[in-house]
Amino acid sequence: MSKLDQYIAAATRDNTRQSYRAAIEHFEVQWKGLLPATADSVARYLAEYADTLAVSTLRQRLAALAQWHNAQGFPDPTKAPVVRQAMRGIRALHPAQEKQAKPLQLDELERVVGGLESAINAARRCNDRASELRSLRDKSLILLGFWRGFRSDELSRLCVEQVEASAGEGISCFLGRTKGDRQNLGSTFRAPALSRLCPVDAYLDWVGAAQLNTGPVYRAIDRWGHVGETGLHIDSIAPLLRAILRKGGVASAGAYSGHSLRRGFANWAASDGWDVKSLMEYVGWRDIKSALRYLDASVSYAKGRMEHSMIGRAGK
Structure with missing residues (x-):
């Protein structure tokens, strides 16, 4: 790894890098999605897992897909109107109260x-x-x-x-x-x-x-x-x-x-x-x-x- 690669890698936290890697693997391997992805395929991916994954998890998956496309020099499909509309619909139909850690008294x-x-x-x-x-x-x-x-x-x-x-x-x-x-x-x-x-x-x-x-x-x-x-x-x-x-x-x-x-x-x-x-x-x-x-x-x-x-x- 070159010095430049080391600095670029250091700009992203280890746990973020690991979660992004897992998100890309889920899109490619489990859902059989193709990269680079189209906006339509990303929207269909969200719809597929809307009732099984938390909204926060879906947002993290979008962030990972956006990062992959930007890093590879491809247009970011997660910013397309169809993806944004899909996320709005998922939040409306699958509202969930954010889980909070139990505070130690x-x-x-x-x-x-x-x-x-x-x-x-x-x-x-x-x-x-x-x-x-x-x-x-x-x-x-x-x-x-x-x-x-x-x-x-x-x-x-x-x-x-x-x-x-x-x-x-x-x-x-x-x-x-x-x-x-x-x-x-x-x-x-x-x-x-x-x-x-x-x-x-x-x-x-x-x-x-x-x-x-x-x-x-x-x-x-x-x-x-x-x-x-x-x-x-x-x-x-x-x-x-x-x-x-x-x-x-x-x-x-x-x-x-x-x-x-x-x-x-x-x-x-x-x-x-x-x-x-x-x-x-x-x-x-x-x-x-x-x-x-x-x-x-x-x-x-x-x-x-x-x-x-x-x-x-x-x-x-």
């Missing part, structure tokens, strides 16, 4: 961290290094993920050399790219040290015990207590989180996903009185729609405003 976080701390102490008494390291890693991952509102991919890409943590003060994490950073300018995320459920202390305890100086922050640990060289894969974060919650006694742990920490923090912050602008700046949302998709607290806010209004009217 603060009391659940406390319960899970308490269980992890007990597991750490028990492992130390038994001189079980593997169990101690796993519990330290899991405690750090869940606390930093919650208080910083990180996604799974962000947790998987954190590197030790790009994290600065000071006990009693705070932690600073640099990520070269994030979902909202289309220009790949990089972003720095900071969190304060806390008197309890502290992400800073948890991080320092983990990297100190694992003796990590460079490379990924969160890694696999084998049964002998050896820490892996590579970071946890993005697809392993959600199952790991569910396992942590299940061990911590959280009901319906299978309903949680990699976005549960982010949604949990957003809902806690909103219910604690953070305004949406401050929350957007802290978490890194670029637009109000992204923020509101994460918030369940709007119902609580509405209730509070309604009750306040009724009290005011009753006093007149």
